[in-house]
Amino acid sequence: MLVEVIYHHGTLTFNRPLRFRQAHFTMQVDIPEQVVETEEVSFPAFDLSLFSAEVRTEIARLEAIQQQAISQPVPEVEEETEEQRLRWAAFELRNETRREQGRDL
Numbered sequence: 725m726l727v728e729v730i731y732h733h734g735t736l737t738f739n740r741p742l743r744f745r746q747a748h749f750t751m752q753v754d755i756p757e758q759v760v761e762t763e764e765v766s767f768p769a770f771d772l773s774l775f776s777a778e779v780r781t782e783i784a785r786l787e788a789i790q791q792q793a794i795s796q797p798v799p800e801v802e803e804e805t806e807e808q809r810l811r812w813a814a815f816e817l818r819n820e821t822r823r824e825q826g827r828d829l
Contacts, residue, residue: 746804747812 729736763790772780804812819829 747809748804750801795817 728739730739731737732827773782808824822829
């Protein structure tokens, strides 16, 4: 199903009300290329030799974790159980109530 939405500061808003059969699912979003920032974000490079051996060891450990995570395939999404659907519905109700009250989620 193709629907039009409005993106505003991290939130997608549907142009018409929709009721979903599931509370949690994945979808594909077609984003126009002209609205996406193409500049690479660059971070300052640090000379790791200026840091202690403990810091260098921790950085190496974190880089190994990152490489392992990148190399693993994305797991398949399993069908939701009724209990999971009820939990998602409860979270959504709680969040909706908090929004109505002007409270943080």
